[in-house]
């Protein structure tokens with residue numbers, strides 16, 4: 761996937777400054793994806809940094825276009841390396857994870873895990889991951905609090921799909937060979953284990969449910985997500 765813009769590499773900062781006001785617990789995310797081939801051969805750390813930064817910028821741009829005046833971007837994007845480097849409302853964030861923390865209005869991700877996923881699944885996965893976490897930030901802004909975790913999660917997948925689909929239609933993102941497969945592989949990898957009850961607190965949805973929600977947003981934009 762390629763962003764059509766001049767991109768400056770992001771300097772990955774491991775410092776979390778400021779303190780977090782108490783609020784809801786972190787949205788704990790998925791386990792590490794399964795290994796598959798990166799389809800387009802762009803897997804250097806520099807490329808990773810550029811893609812993360814592009815995904816953040818384009819997500820900001822997208823939601824600003826949709827929500828208009830008064831929209832405030834998610835405050836920060838924080839990479840971390842070790843469990844407990846970053847915490848959300850007093851709860852240390854674990855390895856192999858990415859979350860949106862409403863208490864501090866930031867997205868944090870295990871940088872080694874995300875880089876491994878980028879190398880193994882592909883660059884499109886980063887746009888999905890960022891799009892999904894950003895969607896939680898938007899849900900917080902809109903005051904959306906579904907009854908079950910799975911509803912919150914599947915809506916975020918749908919919103920991530922709308923973000924990527926709309927930006928591709930707009931010509932801001934260019935879908936390259938293999939991107940669709942990368943997204944499918946990524947969603948397959950982050951599906952809940954069979955046997956996870958749909959109403960469980962940590963449920964995100966099966967691979968099939970996640971793919972269906974993502975595709976609905978990708979094809980039909982935000983109206984498919986109830987927005």
Ligand SMILES: [Zn+2]
Nearest residue numbers: 787896913916
């Ligand atoms: Zn989530």
